[in-house]
């Protein structure tokens with residue numbers, strides 16, 4: 001799958017899954033905007049890795065839970081590359097705790113970072129994509145949005161919301177040749193999943209038919225496929241990349 005001549009934004013690309021997505025899109029020829037919120041040095045390291053491999057990338061800071069920052073991010077990509085073909089809504093966070101002890105702030109930060117950000121960036125991107133008569137929006141959900149998870153009511157609600165948003169927007173913009181899909185990863189070791197105990201990790205592996213965790217690159221390959229011309233007839237799907245953990 002080649003993405004030569006395409007321009008792409010990956011939100012939350014300073015580390016983890018977003019980093020792998022940005023590197024894979026760039027390796028396939030896309031010019032990439034690496035978005036981050038607070039980790040400027042890590043974002044620069046991603047830019048360095050992409051440019052060292054002969055790819056094209058710039059870093060743009062922005063808190064995608066804020067509409068103004070999301071709009072500025074989309075504008076920065078169009079200013080840099082003249083258009084926006086691919087938007088990957090990847091930025092996310094967790095504040096895990098049982099509902100009994102969940103503070104309103106734990107709810108709000110997860111809904112704003114994991115769900116409102118998808119609204120913010122997609123809303124800012126949709127007009128330019130309609131004008132261009134095409135585009136790809138790929139939203140990173142989670143198997144937790146499909147199956148639920150004790151201690152993650154806020155995160156599961158946000159990730160399930162991303163799926164409903166994806167299907168609705170796919171119906172709205174299909175006639176404009178814009179596809180909107182979700183990728184739902186299973187357990188991928190990153191900073192986000194460091195908080196889990198060894199017992200929780202072992203239990204997840206036991207429930208996974210492929211008997212292992214996934215790699216950030218394995219999520220990235222699914223994203224690159226959905227971003228490609230080859231995936232032009234696929235919209236409104238939720239592609240699980242989870243070793244068979246949750247079979248829909």
Ligand SMILES: NC(=O)c1ccc[n+]([C@@H]2O[C@H](COP(=O)([O-])OP(=O)(O)OC[C@H]3O[C@@H](n4cnc5c(N)ncnc54)[C@H](OP(=O)(O)O)[C@@H]3O)[C@@H](O)[C@H]2O)c1
Pocket residue numbers: 011012013014015016017018035036037038039040062063064065090091092093113114140141142143184185186187188189190191192193
């Ligand atoms: N890891 C897994 O097992 C797993 C499973 C299913 C789904 N996911 C989803 O995959 C996505 C990436 O997760 P990850 O595991 O790679 O997490 P991670 O390693 O914690 O990385 C999160 C990224 O999001 C960025 N970010 C956080 N808040 C942001 C904001 N308000 N604005 C812009 N960027 C922001 C961070 O950048 P800064 O540090 O600069 O803030 C960082 O680059 C998330 O949506 C997550 O829910 C992960």
